Structure formats: C-alpha cells, structure tokens
Amino acid sequence: MDFLKEEDREIFNLIELEHKRQNEHIELIASENFVSKAVLEAQGSILTNKYAEGYPSKRYYGGCEFIDKIEDLARERLKKLFNVKYVNVQAHSGSSANMAAIRSLINHGDKILGMSLDAGGHLTHGYKLSFSGQDYQSFTYGVNEETGRIDYEEVRKTALEIKPNLIICGASAYPREIDFKKFKEIADECGAYLMADIAHIAGLIATGLHNSPVGYADVITSTTHKTLRGPRGGIIMCNDEELAKKIDRTLFPGCQGGPLEHIIAAKAVAFKEDLEPSYKVYMENVVKNAKALADEFVKLGYKVISGGTDNHLLLIDVKTSKGVTGKEVEDLLQKVNITVNKNSIPGDKERPAYTSGIRLGTPAMTTKGYSEEDFRHVAHIIDEAINNKNDDDYLLKLKEEVIELNKKHPTF
Ligand code: DSN
Numbered sequence: 001m002d003f004l005k006e007e008d009r010e011i012f013n014l015i016e017l018e019h020k021r022q023n024e025h026i027e028l029i030a031s032e033n034f035v036s037k038a039v040l041e042a043q044g045s046i047l048t049n050k051y052a053e054g055y056p057s058k059r060y061y062g063g064c065e066f067i068d069k070i071e072d073l074a075r076e077r078l079k080k081l082f083n084v085k086y087v088n089v090q091a092h093s094g095s096s097a098n099m100a101a102i103r104s105l106i107n108h109g110d111k112i113l114g115m116s117l118d119a120g121g122h123l124t125h126g127y128k129l130s131f132s133g134q135d136y137q138s139f140t141y142g143v144n145e146e147t148g149r150i151d152y153e154e155v156r157k158t159a160l161e162i163k164p165n166l167i168i169c170g171a172s173a174y175p176r177e178i179d180f181k182k183f184k185e186i187a188d189e190c191g192a193y194l195m196a197d198i199a200h201i202a203g204l205i206a207t208g209l210h211n212s213p214v215g216y217a218d219v220i221t222s223t224t225h226k227t228l229r230g231p232r233g234g235i236i237m238c239n240d241e242e243l244a245k246k247i248d249r250t251l252f253p254g255c256q257g258g259p260l261e262h263i264i265a266a267k268a269v270a271f272k273e274d275l276e277p278s279y280k281v282y283m284e285n286v287v288k289n290a291k292a293l294a295d296e297f298v299k300l301g302y303k304v305i306s307g308g309t310d311n312h313l314l315l316i317d318v319k320t321s322k323g324v325t326g327k328e329v330e331d332l333l334q335k336v337n338i339t340v341n342k343n344s345i346p347g348d349k350e351r352p353a354y355t356s357g358i359r360l361g362t363p364a365m366t367t368k369g370y371s372e373e374d375f376r377h378v379a380h381i382i383d384e385a386i387n388n389k390n391d392d393d394y395l396l397k398l399k400e401e402v403i404e405l406n407k408k409h410p411t412f
Helices: 002-007 009-024 037-043 065-082 094-105 152-162 180-190 202-206 241-255 261-274 277-299 318-322 326-335 363-367 372-387 392-407
Strands: 086-088 111-115 137-141 166-169 193-197 219-223 234-238 313-317 341-343 357-361
Touching: 002 009, 009 392, 037 261, 065 086, 065 202, 065 234, 065 261, 086 241, 094 166, 094 193, 094 219, 094 234, 094 241, 111 152, 137 152, 152 180, 166 180, 180 193, 202 277, 234 241, 277 313, 277 363, 277 372, 313 318, 318 326, 318 357, 318 372, 326 341, 326 357, 326 372, 326 392, 341 357, 363 372, 372 392
Parallel strands: 111 137, 111 166, 166 193, 193 219
Antiparallel strands: 086 234, 219 234, 313 357
16 A cells, blocks of 8 residues: 555554454454455555446447456356356345345335344344334334244234235344245245345355245345455345346446445456355355353353354343443453444343344354354453453453454464
8 A cells, every 4th residue: 555655644544443453453343355466456556536326338438358257257257156047246235135135035115024124134124213113104123022033923914914016024133044935935825026135144154054035035235345255345146037127227336336346346356256266165164153252151141032042142241240231341342352232132222322132153263264162262252351341450461362363373
C-alpha cells in the first residue's frame, strides 16, 4: 500500500490499525472470515474503473469484452459449486439479493412467512424496519424455546393458518441443520413459494456438510463473505429459466445500477478456491471446531442454545448462565482482544441492544489455523473473563494470553 501511504496517511494509518486488530484479536463473529490474498488483489484491482450496466454480452456500455469474461467465469464457477442452472452474481449484498429475489417471486402487499429475529432470522426476512416488513405483510415462525430447534409441525400450522405467498427459510443465528425438504413440503401444502437464504451455511452446503436447498427452494440467496470466504457481496441462484430472467431484470435495473465488477472478479476467485478439495477440509474443520467450542462451554456449565451445534456457530445464553447480558459480554471481551457479537436468544426478554446471548462462530479463526484444542482454550479464556469481569489486572493477563495464542498462527 505504498501509494496510499503517500497519498492519504490518515486512511493508511487507520487501515494499519485495523490490520493489527485483525491479527491480535480472536475473531469469533460467525459471519466474518479472512479472505485470501488472491481475493484481496482482485477486489482491489483496476476493474473498479469500469461501468458495465447490464449482463455479459448485453451491456449498456462499450469496452466490456474482458468484464464479460470475468462475470461469465464467476457465473460458471458458482453454478458448479452449488449444482444450479441459473445464477446472478451482481447483488451488492445479501440484502439486495434478498430484495431482488422476493420482488421476483411475489407482489407488493403479499404475505411473507420468515423466521423471527430472536429465533435467529434475518432483517430481510420480514422484520418491520426492513423493506421486507414494510412492502409485504410479514409473519414469523420461531423455534421451540426448550429445544432451540425449529418445530416443523408448528411452522406448518402457522403456514396453513396464514397462507403466505412466500416462505423464507435460512437464518443468521441458528446452530442446527435446516431441513429444506420439510420446508418445501410445507410451502407446497399452503401454495407458497420457498426461498432459502443460505448466507451463513453456504460453505457447508457447497461441500456437502449440510443438506442442499437445490431442488426444494424456488430461489436461493447468499452472501459471499461468510463461510464462502469471498469478498463482501450477494448471489442469487435458481433452476427455472423464466424466473432467472425475472431475477436478472429485478436486480438490474429494478434494484441496482452498475455492477461492482472488481467484486465480481473477487467472487470468481473465491468460488475457484471453494471448488478445491482443501476448501472441504477447511469447512470440515470449521464444523469440528464449532462442536469443540460448544462442548467446552457445556462442560463449563453454560447454557448453549439447543445443547450444541451442527454448523459453524453457537449461541450461548449468558444471562441464564452467568447473570450478564450479551452486551456486557461483548464489551468485556473487547478488553481481552476477543470479538463476539451480542445476540438475541429464543424468547429473549432483553431488548436487541442488550440481549441475553452471544453468538460465536469458527470460520474466521479456522482460516487462521485454529484447532479444536485452541477453541477449547478460547472457551476457557472467555469463561475466565466473565468470572473476573471487574479485575482489570486479570483481564490484562488474559489479553496477553490471547495475543500469545494468536502468535502461534500465521498472521493475515
Ligand atoms: N449481519 C449478518 C450476520 O452477522 O449474520 C447477517 O447479514
């Protein structure tokens, strides 16, 4: 970054500080990851200079001959990764992917049934402050508060009562496998479309570690920066040609203008990496590590929602376990260089700004090479921090322990 250093010292310095933070902290935010240098290079390339409104070979600007090839490569690699026929790689984010997907399936004012936020759903699945809760009549299903799992019979009853036009499955904070086949049966029974937002579990699905919604969901959306370990962005997939055309039109010009071709190139690079056998090994380790982390918290006496995890994340009820809110733990762990996010838990009585839980994920630190043993060690550091939350000297010692632990693994 020699040029940036020369041109804009303020931004350069802040990037350096963030770089240091990313190297010295244990990153447990379940939706984050560390991209490869190849992804970073594509993302930071001169492709950012090019306007390319439209789609390959149907652009509104000249000079797109190389851009077209790049976008086509991204599309072909993504089709192969998920075994789907039609994809759109232009969504700037998961939210814009969801907006285009929902608008392609149903009309303004129609009914959506999505997972509630406190049960682990996403804002764009019908939350009242999102377009999805404002442009549509939105209804929610949750999880069983005892088991922490989706009760498919309850979802079915709710769906038959509401008769939604669209059911959305997929979550931001659900630690268990989602049964897409059951969702499809429910959608068919009540005459609804089914959309699967696989943003969190895309990497597990691509590597066969989670059942796939392909063949069940009418539309599948995802982000590319979570388990897929690509640049920040969204994607949309389906197997129906007419619907695919509608999705393309709805995304551009319906929701977005010029695509971010530097990001699309970085998506292509990430998809190539995701097709490598080593990516499957990585994803297997992500899941093993999450299970080890959950297991260690259970041993330490914490209430882990649903008793464990099937995927890359876990939710801990810190309020019941230790009498502290999620926000208190998030702030406390910042002091020892561990980054987590507060998270609502099923039936949470605390407001979303406080919450009773924290969400922990293993994708980022698994990329850095953390093993099951390291994650068990991390559980102990978190426990010690919570138990000694008012002892600043002790917290400082824990912070040094975190920095030492990180030194064992390659820096980013
Ligand atoms: N904000 C994302 C997450 O952290 O899960 C979802 O979009």
